Amino acid sequence: MEPRERFVEAVRDGQVEAAARLLEEYESLREGVNEPWFSFDTPAIVAAAASGSRAMVDLLLAHGADINARSGWWAGGFGVLHHDHRELSRYLIERGAEVDPHAAAALGMLDALRAFALEDPGFANRRGPDGQVPLHFATSKAVIDFLLEHGADIDRRDVDHGSTPAQWAANDPEKCGYLVARGAKPDIFMAILLGDEALVDKLLAEDPGRIGARIGEGEFTSGESDGGHIYDYVIGRTFTPLFLAAHRGHSGIAAKLASLSPLGQRFLLACGTADAERAQAMLREHPDLVASLSPGEQGLLADAAWEQRLEAVRLMLAAGFPVDARSQGFTALHRAAMRGNAAMARLLLEHGASLREPNDYGGNALSSCGWGSLHIRDPRGDYAEVTSLLLAAGSPLPDQASGSEPVREVLLRAGVREAD
CATH class of the missing domain: 1.25.40.20 (Ankyrin repeat-containing domain)
Structure with a gap:
């Protein structure tokens, strides 16, 4: 294996001692420490921050890594502060990492957001990693309120996954529910994840066809990007509302959806949940x-x-x-x-x-x-x-x-x- 491949593997796997030996031994690795050798055109320091390894970050910084390097991802590059490691992020800020509105939103840094608002009236809709806006990164109600007060588009979709902040937060009921309460457009999958039977009823009354929605199809795709809708990752590929309700244990919603679903969807649910008795009973009655x-x-x-x-x-x-x-x-x-x-x-x-x-x-x-x-x-x-x-x-x-x-x-x- 070439030295660069060994170095990438060591950083990726958190092998600090191995990475240190390679950096000491090979000048080419030290000279290329900021090169985008990792997935999604990512430099080593960003990969190390994404893994949450402070020891690896310190090693790379000691060998000349640029703490403000970003990935070259086409939809919007990621830096060391754009990952869910709060303690490490605060340490990196102490080491000189520059805070942008997306990192400030994620870390709840309201003073920094106020400064951005003074510098740039359009900061609340500024594109960042994956083409997300700060509202995608917000983790507190106070930050959400501040961004909305300063013109954030509550349903702004990111570039790579074509998904709104509420959809990105679908597995975070507190944030997702608050965004919906503040006016975010809900969808059938979001309503199921929130366990909100009244919202499910409302959405189906508006459009009964929503019962046949599938992740990866129709509105639940990434549009012109091939990145896939965010639900591909936070829920699962090609889930239907019925399958999602059953999978997440929302039995009342699942029973209601089952009563409205065609035979094929009920059969798929039985198959997907490995309910052999029910699936075989359906097949005996409908062999084709x-x-x-x-x-x-x-x-x-x-x-x-x-x-x-x-x-x-x-x-x-x-x-x-x-x-x-x-x-x-x-x-x-x-x-x-x-x-x-x-x-x-x-x-x-x-x-x-x-x-x-x-x-x-x-x-x-x-x-x-x-x-x-x-x-x-x-x-x-x-x-x-x-x-x-x-x-x-x-x-x-x-x-x-x-x-x-x-x-x-x-x-x-x-x-x-x-x-x-």
Whole structure:
């Protein structure tokens, strides 16, 4: 492995001693300490701050890292203060990190926000990381009130994910609920997460079609960006209102939604929650139920694989879901490989999952595994084992060994050449 790759791995994994040795040994690493070598064109100091490692931050600063460096992300770069580590952020400010309106909103720094308001009347809608505005970062009612008093657009969408501050806060009932109370536009998923049955009723009365909403479709996409709606990340890909209500334990809302939902949606709920008895009862009465589902609905198989719901995947395969059904450009095997889930990959291979089928980015299951070992890095995953399973099943060999060190070792033993 090249020194730069070893350095990136050490910083990413919080290996301070290893990173220190590399910086001492290689002048090229010291000279490139501010280069965007990490994911999303991120320099080392921002990656270290994102991980919350003060020791790594101190090491990098000692070797010339720019405390005010930002990532080169197209939608808006991230700096060291744009991550949810309050104590570290305050330490970084002491070390010289410059506070912008987004960091001030996140840290509750009202005096700093007052200064920004005097300097720039439009500060409350200034774009920052991901194209978010300060209201996306606000963590207190006092800050929210201040921003709204100074002209913040309560429903301003970020650039990368096309999502409002209230949608970003969907898993924070206090902030989300307060934004709705202050006039933020609610949606059906938000109402369910808030457990607000009256709001659910109101939204469905306005538009009964909302019961068929799906994350990743329609208004719940990122628009012109391919970043995906924020609900992809804070809720889950392609959730429906019914499935979300059941998944989050809002039984009253779930019962109401079920009474209004078509058979296919109730069947998908049974499959997604691994309710074999209910799913099989529906299939006995409607043997063609799986075939009647749309390709997007059949993609629930891939979604369940991503969410590592093994029994749900087992039930859907037994029910006749196509093993290579896709969701957002990925099959279940792509998704299992990206998470390093060996049990899931084994089950899918036993049912004939394709080893060659490309995802929407052109990679097959093996390359998806290598990518996941570097970028997803699921702590429960065994990427080397998944790599071995895919090779044993007959996966085509890549031109070069890539992925995490354990993955590369498996590939090298299989005769794949080391990357240049």
